[in-house]
Amino acid sequence: MALHIKEEANRCYLCKKPLCQEGCPIHTPIPAIIQLFKENKLMEAGEMLFNNNPMSIVCSIVCDHGSQCMGHCIQGRKGQPIQFYEIERYISDAYLDRMDTVTPAEKKQSVAVIGSGPAGITVAIILAKAGYRVTIFEERNMIGGMLRYGIPDYRLPHSVLDRYHDCLLKMGVQIRTHVVLGGDLFIEDLFRDGYASVFVGTGAWRPARLGIHGETLANVHFGISYLVNPGAHNLGKTVAVIGAGNVAMDVARTAFRHGAQRVMLFERRRSCRASDHEREFAELDGTEIFYEKGIQRITPEGPVFKHTLLDENNSIIGYEDEDELFKADSTIIAVSQGPKDKLVKTTEGLKANKRGWLLVDGKQMTTRPGVFAAGDVVHGSRSVVLAVRAAEEAAQAMINYMEQQ
Numbered sequence: 001m002a003l004h005i006k007e008e009a010n011r012c013y014l015c016k017k018p019l020c021q022e023g024c025p026i027h028t029p030i031p032a033i034i035q036l037f038k039e040n041k042l043m044e045a046g047e048m049l050f051n052n053n054p055m056s057i058v059c060s061i062v063c064d065h066g067s068q069c070m071g072h073c074i075q076g077r078k079g080q081p082i083q084f085y086e087i088e089r090y091i092s093d094a095y096l097d098r099m100d101t102v103t104p105a106e107k108k109q110s111v112a113v114i115g116s117g118p119a120g121i122t123v124a125i126i127l128a129k130a131g132y133r134v135t136i137f138e139e140r141n142m143i144g145g146m147l148r149y150g151i152p153d154y155r156l157p158h159s160v161l162d163r164y165h166d167c168l169l170k171m172g173v174q175i176r177t178h179v180v181l182g183g184d185l186f187i188e189d190l191f192r193d194g195y196a197s198v199f200v201g202t203g204a205w206r207p208a209r210l211g212i213h214g215e216t217l218a219n220v221h222f223g224i225s226y227l228v229n230p231g232a233h234n235l236g237k238t239v240a241v242i243g244a245g246n247v248a249m250d251v252a253r254t255a256f257r258h259g260a261q262r263v264m265l266f267e268r269r270r271s272c273r274a275s276d277h278e279r280e281f282a283e284l285d286g287t288e289i290f291y292e293k294g295i296q297r298i299t300p301e302g303p304v305f306k307h308t309l310l311d312e313n314n315s316i317i318g319y320e321d322e323d324e325l326f327k328a329d330s331t332i333i334a335v336s337q338g339p340k341d342k343l344v345k346t347t348e349g350l351k352a353n354k355r356g357w358l359l360v361d362g363k364q365m366t367t368r369p370g371v372f373a374a375g376d377v378v379h380g381s382r383s384v385v386l387a388v389r390a391a392e393e394a395a396q397a398m399i400n401y402m403e404q405q
């Protein structure tokens with residue numbers, strides 16, 4: 001492994017205008033990091049990575065590298081692009097446990113962070129390093145958000161999140177789990193108790209419904225709910241998955257790992273929304289993908305489809321008459337997610353758009369002064385790196401806001 005990444009680093013041209021860096025949504029300074037790595041300055045390289053992206057180890061594992069850093073590497077035009085993510089993973093892995101977690105002794109105001117996904121963790125780290133007293137409020141029993149309860153452990157070892165937990169504690173961040181803001185406690189309670197500002201990074205945890213007959217059957221489940229605890233479900237041998245995005249691929253692959261023998265995945269159009277990489281792995285695991293199948297209803301025996309009629313733009317223009325039943329022991333709906341509305345309903349002045357995503361200004365402040373937001377709850381269900389990028393902007397805006405208080 002070490003030899004391979006050394007070779008990979010030596011292959012890099014260290015371009016003056018690095019396309020890989022441009023292709024990275026968070027503009028990781030790739031040539032500078034590779035240069036430090038080649039000089040055996042591992043901790044300096046780690047610090048540069050961490051300061052640019054506190055979730056760099058996670059991104060080195062779950063980002064869509066083929067369309068980002070690696071996909072933009074100039075060497076990929078004629079041969080093998082540099083696999084920077086392997087180098088990034090090695091450096092960030094070493095750095096995470098060895099980094100300096102000392103924060104300023106003199107503390108500034110208190111900040112509440114609601115949600116401990118990548119957005120919440122990023123804000124907590126930046127503000128703790130800047131000397132603020134940070135408390136994370138998390139609904140579930142462990143931190144990590146979709147990284148722990150969505151992305152399966154075989155893709156992202158959840159032990160990484162335990163290491164973030166330790167790192168946050170070492171930085172003095174307080175973590176209160178098993179508490180729902182907008183349910184058990186309210187944002188107004190936080191201001192009453194002296195928090196100078198609040199960050200909302202609550203993600204997108206409401207599964208989209210299909211609104212068809214059979215959705216309430218006992219052998220029908222929602223994808224993100226299934227992934228939270230696959231072992232608690234008894235899906236049987238044959239599983240039907242409705243939807244063909246990245247979540248659907250994770251559902252299919254997880255079902256195989258929990259005893260399913262046949263997993264069928266159904267997509268309305270001619271192509272999947274999932275990245276090629278995720279689709280290829282799902283197919284490698286044995287998932288059968290059926291295209292041009294429009295779900296009509298779900299029966300106890302399995303889902304019923306009609307063949308879709310598509311125009312040249314892949315838009316649905318109608319359905320064939322005939323119904324087609326695909327026999328399955330259980331059906332999982334994985335068509336998309338939206339945000340829950342607890343905070344909007346219980347916080348005066350906090351507004352969302354029609355689809356439920358929180359409204360923010362150009363500096364990530366919501367319509368409620370002092371409350372900032374970023375990540376999936378603002379821009380919809382997207383990716384870790386985009387949640388981190390927006391959370392970094394929010395953290396800086398919170399600092400500016402609190403300095404003016």
Ligand SMILES: Cc1cc2nc3c(=O)[nH]c(=O)nc-3n(C[C@H](O)[C@H](O)[C@H](O)COP(=O)(O)OP(=O)(O)OC[C@H]3O[C@@H](n4cnc5c(N)ncnc54)[C@H](O)[C@@H]3O)c2cc1C
Binds near residue numbers: 116140203
């Ligand atoms: C199955 C699946 C696979 C994915 N795979 C990838 C991938 O391979 N690569 C990639 O880049 N992205 C992937 N994503 C997307 C990525 O995980 C998300 O974009 C990212 O986690 C969003 O971060 P966040 O911090 O905004 O929200 P989340 O990660 O959703 O975290 C929100 C946190 O807030 C907590 N919370 C919610 N409401 C409350 C409340 N009222 N009070 C207290 N706490 C609350 C939640 O419990 C959760 O811990 C995947 C998503 C899913 C669902």
